[in-house]
Amino acid sequence: MSPTPQQRRAARHQLDPSAPAARRGPSGRRKKPITVEAIISTAFDIVEKEGYEALTMRRVAAALETGPSSLYAHVVNKEDLDELLIGRLCAEIELPAPDPATWRRQLIDVCTQLRDQYLRYPGISQAAFAAAPSNLDTLRVSEGMLAILLAGGVDPQTAAWTIDALTLYVNAHSLEVSLAARRSDEAWVRSRDEMLNRFAALPDTFPQTKRYAAELTAGTTHDRFAFTLGLMLDGLPGQPSLA
Incomplete structure (x- = not known):
């Protein structure tokens, strides 16, 4: 056999x-x-x-x-190669000793490192979707994230699902950034000024979009990444604000 x-x-x-x-x-x-x-x-x-x-x-x-x-x-196969690649990227992530006083920032730092690893290789975060990790280097990162969450007083079940949500967001964010960077269509919107002009030209049936166009187009991809991670962590049950 x-x-x-x-x-x-x-x-x-x-x-x-x-x-x-x-x-x-x-x-x-x-x-x-x-x-x-x-x-x-x-x-x-x-x-x-x-x-x-x-x-x-x-x-x-x-x-x-x-x-x-x-x-x-x-x-073994392409899926095995995918796992090896993601594991190799995870092997380069530095994990801190869990600190109850700074656990949120520690978790954001780990997620940021993971994002930066993915962005080195366009679209590679696709290899992490729909995969149950068994590579030891990949599991090392989830182990580290779990330890950080537990140190912050998050209950084990919530911590486990939080890791799923955070890694899914990091994977999706990295993929979107990679896809946007590789678009060859010159008509595709790339600048904030172009977006503002398009919103300004909208009919009056879009009053909120026209009024808050500056807010809708504000921030870099890094700003939005950090904001979303903070928003997700602020939503953990019984946890105080990041401020």
């Missing part, structure tokens, strides 16, 4: 870390050995240059000058 994906993932952590034999291409030059690290590095390079939509097992294999089947000895 073939091993399950879970068994293959577990076995990967026990593989001999010694480098495999070097490969040679058609020209006789040495090619990069096929390893998990090489696959991850190549995948990140593809996403950075072409966006997450371009990332497929076949595309990674082509970049490594091999066939897709060669990758499956190291990575």
Whole structure:
């Protein structure tokens, strides 16, 4: 019976870390050995240059000058590769020792770090959607967030669902920013001045939008990100304001 994906993932952590034999291409030059690290590095390079939509097992294999089947000895499937990529980004996040006095700011900082990691690679936060994390580096971040919330006096069930809500927002925010940055349609609204002009030209059936156009278009994406995180944390049961 073939091993399950879970068994293959577990076995990967026990593989001999010694480098495999070097490969040679058609020209006789040495090619990069096929390893998990090489696959991850190549995948990140593809996403950075072409966006997450371009990332497929076949595309990674082509970049490594091999066939897709060669990758499956190291990575179970595309979903497994996604998990490895998100785990690698999470591994770079610094988690503080939970402090009851500053737990809210600590949590916002962790979320901000996660957002910044995602924004390095256009659209990569899609890999974190609809996935139950099992990668230890990814679980390390959720463990840290849970510890911070518990230190702040949030009950365990609320803390658990708060992590879900925060990470979902970070994922969605990062994806939207990445998509906006990659739009090629010149007619797409990009400036605040253009938005203000459009709102000003609206018919009088939009009185509130016209009156509060400045407020509706105010702030950078970073301002709105911080505001939303604060709003979510302010909504926790029995918790005082951030002020």
